[in-house]
Amino acid sequence: MLPELGHFALILALCVAIVQGTLPLIGARRGVGNWMALARPAAWAQFLLLCVAFGFLTHAFVDNDFSVAYVAQNSNSALPLIYRISAVWGGHEGSLLLWGVLLGGWAAAVGVFSRRLPLDMVARVIGIMGLVSIGFLLFTLLTSNPFERLSPAPMDGRDLNPLLQDPGLVLHPPMLYMGYVGFSVAFAFALAALISGRLDAAWARWSRPWTVVAWVFMTLGIALGSWWAYYELGWGGWWFWDPVENASLMPWLVGTALLHSLAVSEKRSAFKSWTVLLAIFTFALVLLGTFLVRSGVITSVHAFASDPGRGIFILVLLGTVVGASLSVYAWRAPTVQSTGRFALLSRETSLLGNNILLVVAAASVLLGTLYPLVLDAFGLGKISVGAPYFNTIFIPLMVPLVFMLGLGPLLRWKRDDLSRVGRSVWIALALCVLSGLLLPWVLFHALDPRAVLGVGLALWVLLTLAIDIHRRTRQRGLWPGMLKLSPSFWGMAISHLGVAVTVIGITLSSHYSIERDIRMTPGEAVVLGEYRFVFEGVQDRSGPNYDASTAFLKVHRDGKEIATLRTEKRLYRVQRMPMTEAGIDAGLFRDLYVAVGEPLDGGAWAMRVYYKPFIRWIWGGALMMSLGGLLVVADRRYRLGARSGTTEELLAVTTRS
Amino acid sequence: MTPRQRNRLALVALIVISVGVAMALALVALRENINLFYSPTQIAAGEAPRNHTFRVGGIVAAGSVQRAEGLKVNFDVTDGAHTVTVAYEGILPDLFREGQGIVAQGRFDADGGIVADQVLAKHDENYMPPEVADALKTAESIGVVNPHAPGK
Numbered sequence: 001m002l003p004e005l006g007h008f009a010l011i012l013a014l015c016v017a018i019v020q021g022t023l024p025l026i027g028a029r030r031g032v033g034n035w036m037a038l039a040r041p042a043a044w045a046q047f048l049l050l051c052v053a054f055g056f057l058t059h060a061f062v063d064n065d066f067s068v069a070y071v072a073q074n075s076n077s078a079l080p081l082i083y084r085i086s087a088v089w090g091g092h093e094g095s096l097l098l099w100g101v102l103l104g105g106w107a108a109a110v111g112v113f114s115r116r117l118p119l120d121m122v123a124r125v126i127g128i129m130g131l132v133s134i135g136f137l138l139f140t141l142l143t144s145n146p147f148e149r150l151s152p153a154p155m156d157g158r159d160l161n162p163l164l165q166d167p168g169l170v171l172h173p174p175m176l177y178m179g180y181v182g183f184s185v186a187f188a189f190a191l192a193a194l195i196s197g198r199l200d201a202a203w204a205r206w207s208r209p210w211t212v213v214a215w216v217f218m219t220l221g222i223a224l225g226s227w228w229a230y231y232e233l234g235w236g237g238w239w240f241w242d243p244v245e246n247a248s249l250m251p252w253l254v255g256t257a258l259l260h261s262l263a264v265s266e267k268r269s270a271f272k273s274w275t276v277l278l279a280i281f282t283f284a285l286v287l288l289g290t291f292l293v294r295s296g297v298i299t300s301v302h303a304f305a306s307d308p309g310r311g312i313f314i315l316v317l318l319g320t321v322v323g324a325s326l327s328v329y330a331w332r333a334p335t336v337q338s339t340g341r342f343a344l345l346s347r348e349t350s351l352l353g354n355n356i357l358l359v360v361a362a363a364s365v366l367l368g369t370l371y372p373l374v375l376d377a378f379g380l381g382k383i384s385v386g387a388p389y390f391n392t393i394f395i396p397l398m399v400p401l402v403f404m405l406g407l408g409p410l411l412r413w414k415r416d417d418l419s420r421v422g423r424s425v426w427i428a429l430a431l432c433v434l435s436g437l438l439l440p441w442v443l444f445h446a447l448d449p450r451a452v453l454g455v456g457l458a459l460w461v462l463l464t465l466a467i468d469i470h471r472r473t474r475q476r477g478l479w480p481g482m483l484k485l486s487p488s489f490w491g492m493a494i495s496h497l498g499v500a501v502t503v504i505g506i507t508l509s510s511h512y513s514i515e516r517d518i519r520m521t522p523g524e525a526v527v528l529g530e531y532r533f534v535f536e537g538v539q540d541r542s543g544p545n546y547d548a549s550t551a552f553l554k555v556h557r558d559g560k561e562i563a564t565l566r567t568e569k570r571l572y573r574v575q576r577m578p579m580t581e582a583g584i585d586a587g588l589f590r591d592l593y594v595a596v597g598e599p600l601d602g603g604a605w606a607m608r609v610y611y612k613p614f615i616r617w618i619w620g621g622a623l624m625m626s627l628g629g630l631l632v633v634a635d636r637r638y639r640l641g642a643r644s645g646t647t648e649e650l651l652a653v654t655t656r657s
Numbered sequence: 658m659t660p661r662q663r664n665r666l667a668l669v670a671l672i673v674i675s676v677g678v679a680m681a682l683a684l685v686a687l688r689e690n691i692n693l694f695y696s697p698t699q700i701a702a703g704e705a706p707r708n709h710t711f712r713v714g715g716i717v718a719a720g721s722v723q724r725a726e727g728l729k730v731n732f733d734v735t736d737g738a739h740t741v742t743v744a745y746e747g748i749l750p751d752l753f754r755e756g757q758g759i760v761a762q763g764r765f766d767a768d769g770g771i772v773a774d775q776v777l778a779k780h781d782e783n784y785m786p787p788e789v790a791d792a793l794k795t796a797e798s799i800g801v802v803n804p805h806a807p808g809k
Contacts, residue, residue: 234751344664344668356675356676364682368683371691382694382791383694388689389687392682396682518727518728578751580751598753601724608748
C-alpha cells in the first residue's frame with residue numbers, strides 16, 4: 001500500500017509540475033498577475049509531493065520491503081541501516097527520483113529567496129524549472145518507476161553493490177546532483193532574462209549566487225568522488241578519465257567559465273550573450289552527462305542499466321531542451337547590447353582568456369569521451385581513448401589558465417598598461433621560477449621539468465595574491481585594510497589559492513610518488529624511501545554482510561614504529577563479489593597506502609605499497625575552492641535590496657563595492 | 658584601423674590561435690592514444706597492429722592461469738573460436754578469475770606474445786564488457802560452439 005502512495009505522490013507531482021511549467025509562463029507573457037503568483041505555491045507543492053514520494057521509497061528500504069522491485073535489486077536485510085538509506089539513490093530509479101527531488105528543492109528555494117525579484121521574473125524562472133521538471137518526472141514515471149512491485153516478492157534482496165557500501169558514497173551522489181541540478185537555476189535565469197528582454201546587471205547579480213552555490217556543490221561532489229575512488233577502488237588513483245568522471249568534469253569546467261563570465265556581466269555589463277550561452281551549455285552538459293551515465297552507452301561502475309528506451313528518452317529530452325533554448329537565444333540575442341568596452345590589456349581580456357581556455361578544455365574532454373561512442377555507433381570499430389590523450393591535451397591548457405588566474409585579478413577593469421602592472425609582478429615571476437626549481441629539489445632531491453612548472457605556477461598564484469592584497473590595503477595598513485576587504489574578495493582569494501593547492505597536490509603526487517606492486521610473505525619487509533613496511537600476516541574475520549581477510553603491515557621510520565596499516569580483501573556474501581579495502585596512514589604531507597591483492601602460493605600475498613606525497617592537497621584545494629564560493633555568496637551586496645531597482649542604481653552599487 | 662578595431666583584431670587572432678593550437682594538440686593526442694579492440698579470432702587472423710598498443714578481450718580460459726616468480730602471470734583469453742595467451746606482471750583486479758570476461762590492454766613483444774600493461778575486469782559479476790560480448794557472439798555466429806558461454 002505505502003509504495004503505491006509514493007507512486008501516487010509522484011504522479012501528483014507531475015501534475016503540479018505541468019501547472020508550474022505552463023500557467024506562470026503564460027501569465028508572465030500576458031501580464032496576468034494571478035497566474036504569475038501561482039509559480040511559488042506550485043513549486044512548493046511540487047517539492048513537498050516529491051519529498052513524500054522519496055520518503056515512501058526510503059521507508060520501503062528501511063523496512064526491507066522486497067516486494068518493491070527496486071528495493072529487492074539494491075538492498076538486503078543484512079545491509080546496515082545507513083547503507084539501506086543510501087541505497088535509495090544507489091541505483092538508476094532512485095537516483096532519478098533524487099534528481100527530481102533536488103530539482104523541486106531548487107525551484108522551491110528560488111520561490112523562498114526571491115522576495116525582492118519582480119514577479120514576472122520569478123514566474124518565468126520557476127516556470128522554466130517546471131518545464132525541466134516535467135521532462136524528468138515523465139522520464140521517471142514512464143521508464144524508471146522506483147515503486148514497481150515484484151510478484152511474488154523475493155525472500156531477500158540482491159544487496160547493494162559492495163562498492164557503494166561506503167561513507168564516501170553516501171554523500172557523493174547527493175552533492176554532485178545538487179550541483180548538477182543547481183545549474184538548472186542559472187539556466188532558467190538566463191532564459192527568463194532573454195525572454196523578458198531584461199538581460200542586465202540586475203539579472204547577472206540575481207543569478208550569480210545561485211550559480212556559485214550550484215558550483216560549490218558540484219566541486220564538493222567531484223572531490224568526494226575522487227577521494228572515494230582513491231581509497232575504495234584499491235589502486236591509489238584519484239582520477240581515471242573514466243567517461244562518467246568526464247561527464248561531471250565537463251559541466252564543472254563550463255560552469256566555472258560561467259561564474260567568471262557572470263562577474264563581467266554584473267560589473268561591466270559586457271559578455272552578456274556569451275554568459276547566456278554558457279548557462280545553456282552548462283545545463284546541456286549536465287543533461288548530456290545524465291544521458292551518458294543513465295542510458296547505458298557507457299559501461300562503468302556508475303551505469304546501472306542499459307535499457308535503450310531510457311537512452312532515447314534522455315536523448316530526446318536533451319535535444320528538446322538544447323533546441324528550445326538555443327532557439328530562444330537565436331530569437332532574442334540580437335537585441336542584447338553589451339555596453340562595456342575594454343582594451344586588450346584589461347581584466348575583461350584575462351577573464352575572456354579564462355573562458356576560452358575552460359571551454360576549449362571542456363570541448364577536448366567532450367571529444368575524447370564521445371569519439372569512441374560515435375565510431376561505435378557508425379560501426380567503424382571499437383576503440384578506447386586512453387588517459388594519455390586527456391593528459392596531453394588538458395595539462396597544456398591548464399598552464400596558461402593558472403598563469404592568467406594569477407595575473408587577472410591584478411589588472412584593472414576596462415584598460416590597464418604594462419608599466420602600471422609594475423615591477424613587483426616581475427619580481428614575483430622571477431621568484432616563482434627560482435622557488436619552482438628549488439622546492440622540489442629540497443623536498444625530494446630530484447628535479448622534473450613538469451614538477452618545476454607546477455610548483456612555480458602554484459607559487460605564482462600565491463605571490464600575485466599577496467601583491468593584490470598589499471595593493472588593496474596600502475592606504476589603511478595591512479591588518480585594518482584586510483578587515484575592510486569584502487567577503488567576495490576573500491572568496492575569490494581563497495578559491496584561487498585552492499586552485500594553487502590542488503595544483504601542488506597533483507604535481508607532487510604524480511611526480512614523486514613511489515609505487516611498488518610486490519609479492520610479500522608474512523615477516524617480509526619492503527623499503528620505500530624513508531619508510532619500511534613489514535608484513536605482519538593475515539587474519540580472517542567476518543563483517544555484517546561480508547567475510548574478510550585482513551592483512552596487517554607495520555610501518556617504521558628511523559627505526560621507530562609509526563603506524564599499523566590494515567588492508568582487507570572482502571567477499572560480500574550475497575553478490576559473491578570480492579572487494580579491496582585499502583589501508584592508509586594519512587598525513588598533510590604524505591599518505592602511506594597499502595592494498596592487499598590476491599593470495600599467491602606459499603602463504604604469500606600480492607601487495608600494493610605506495611608512498612604518495614601531498615596527495616591530500618588535491619582535495620584540500622577543492623575544499624578551499626568551495627569555501628571561497630560560499631564566501632562570495634555571503635557578500636552583502638547579494639542580500640541588499642535588489643527590489644525592482646533599475647540597472648543604473650544597481651550598477652552604481654556594484655561598481656562602488 | 659582604429660585602435661578599437663586593432664584590439665578586436667588582436668583578440669580574435671588570440672582566440673583563433675589558441676583554439677587552433679588546442680585542436681592540433683587534440684588531434685595528435687587522439688591519434689596516438691586510441692586503442693582499437695580486437696577479439697582473439699581477429700588476432701589469430703593477424704589483424705592486430707604489430708607496433709601499437711591495442712585491446713584484446715574475451716573469457717579467461719579455465720585452468721589457464723599460471724603464476725611465475727614475483728607477480729608475473731600468464732593466462733589464456735578465448736572467444737570460443739580462438740585463444741591467445743596474455744602475459745602480465747602486476748596485481749590482477751578483484752574480479753579477475755577463470756571464466757570471467759576481461760579486457761587486456763597491451764602490445765606484441767618480439768616473440769609475438771601479447772604483453773599486457775593493464776587488465777580490466779569490471780565490478781559486477783554479471784557484467785560482460787560489451788566488446789567481449791560482441792566478440793563471443795561473432796565467434797558463435799560463425800558456427801563455433803562456445804564452451805565458456807556464461808550462464809547458458
